Amino acid sequence: MIMEDGARKIMQQSDQLAVFSSMQGGLTRAYLTPEHAQAHQQLGSWMEQAELETWQDSVGNQWGRKVSANPTLATLIIGSHSDTVANAGKYDGNLGVLLGIEALSALAEVALPFHVDVVAFADEEGTRFNTTLIGSSSVAGCFQPEWLNVKDKNNLTMAEALVNFGLPANLAGSDARKPQDTLAYLEVHIEQGPVLEEQDLAVGVVTGIAGAKRYQLTLSGMAGHAGTVPIDMRQDALCGAAEMILAIEIFAQQHDVVATVGKCDVSPGAVNVIPGEVLFTLDIRSLRQATLESCSVALLKQLEVIAQRRNLQMQSQQLYQAQAVPCAEKLQTLWGSVVEKKTGQAAFYLASGAGHDAMVMTQITDIGMLFVRCEKGISHHPREQVLQDDVGIALDCLIGMINKMAGEYTN
Structure with missing residues (x-):
């Protein structure tokens, strides 16, 4: 009672x-x-x-x-x-x-x-x-x-x-x-x-x-006309980001961490323009600090490989970390x-x-x-x-x- x-x-x-x-x-x-x-x-x-x-x-x-x-x-x-x-x-x-x-x-x-x-x-x-x-x-x-x-x-x-x-x-x-x-x-x-x-x-x-690490990633390609640039000649930053986001999900499943892309800003953001730049966030967490450190490095390297293959420029900035x-x-x-x-x-x-x-x-x-x-x-x-x-x-x-x-x- x-x-x-x-x-x-x-x-x-x-x-x-x-x-x-x-x-x-x-x-x-x-x-x-x-x-x-x-x-x-x-x-x-x-x-x-x-x-x-x-x-x-x-x-x-x-x-x-x-x-x-x-x-x-x-x-x-x-x-x-x-x-x-x-x-x-x-x-x-x-x-x-x-x-x-x-x-x-x-x-x-x-x-x-x-x-x-x-x-x-x-x-x-x-x-x-x-x-x-x-x-x-x-x-x-x-x-x-x-x-x-x-x-x-x-x-x-x-x-x-x-x-x-x-x-x-x-x-x-x-x-x-x-x-x-x-x-x-x-x-x-x-x-x-x-x-x-x-x-x-x-x-x-x-x-x-x-523990957690948060990054802001900037992916730069080339904006262009949605109707005149052939698919195989594009440097589409959003397509690159999309591939990266799926890669982040797969990586997290394989390495016993959680990883989230919670924010994505597309530029120039017009319906008939190939995206030339994308800013997106990455939040990665693990109960084991050593795992968090090694996975953060490995994941960023994997994203860089995707950027290079797609002829995109990638920059990453760490925004936050907690042990x-x-x-x-x-x-x-x-x-x-x-x-x-x-x-x-x-x-x-x-x-x-x-x-x-x-x-x-x-x-x-x-x-x-x-x-x-x-x-x-x-x-x-x-x-x-x-x-x-x-x-x-x-x-x-x-x-x-x-x-x-x-x-x-x-x-």
């Missing part, structure tokens, strides 16, 4: 948080906006109701602490993010924050040998400044001062936005946590994929977060034992192809993640949905994990 009530409460709170949006008829909540302030004020109120000490840090993360009367260990941190993409769903990030608060509420009368902090990271998505993981980077001690000069679409710098929000820009990142003071970081998150639903499982233990991050084996084992106990089923282990705040928190501590099934794997979309029963199971598992760690780390 406690888990049922907690799950129902979390579903209602998810609906309430979705009200704090800059988008009419939808959910968009970006960093250092009035909606950010409203959402964190509400989260702070719920933290206080859970008998947690609350505060806001130097970059606008919202914290709540279950204080240990006699802490003998470093602090356990539980968290996720409260910001969203544009036209988002209700549960990406937010569910993990609400689960953390409710778990500590359920443990209000339980004495633990360490402090437990729950954090709502203020920016994971990068919706406003195109600089992701600002909140967790600040906590992990890797906030970059040059980010303060990045501007949003209204030409406002992050430094100016911090000041407008009521935070001194010169103190951003100054309250980072130290490794010796941090026991571990736990994050519960919707899967954002279809695997758990396919397995008919409510939750799964995360083994790691895939593959494994979850701590000990935390995977603990999550697995808790899941088996709470569900009566063998724990299911899966990797995350999406990035999370946990990948930054690994800079200062061990990380452990639990995924919650989401309908059809849909995320970053208004149709994002979870089952209340699954939320109850996740809550039960998180409470069990905190208790398990209290025992394991004091023996």
